[in-house]
Amino acid sequence: TIPSDNGSEFSELTQVHDHVFYADPYSPWERGSNEINNRFLRKEITKGEAINNYSSAQIIATNDWMNHYPRAMFNGHSSMDIYRKAFYQEISQLHQPIINWSVLFI
Structure with a gap:
């Protein structure tokens, strides 16, 4: 949105x-x-100031700072903390074994 x-x-x-x-x-x-x-x-970045007055490195650093800033709405965690947790949960679900080997060796 x-x-x-x-x-x-x-x-x-x-x-x-x-x-x-x-x-x-x-x-x-x-x-x-x-x-x-x-x-x-x-x-x-001051309101009304042209964004092209800033280098790419400055914009990236500002974005990084915002993503790592602890937020009350996340109980003191940052947006990056929340993203990483969701990402690793998703990845761990993708890497579930297809064959349950313990069933084969009863």
């Missing part, structure tokens, strides 16, 4: 993406998690 506030920069968004949520202008409570991420981002 892509959240939008109906700004002109999003006018053709539905032509590119199927899942677009349009929030009412000046209603940040309709996009809570998006607003929290914007607040984090604004600690590093």
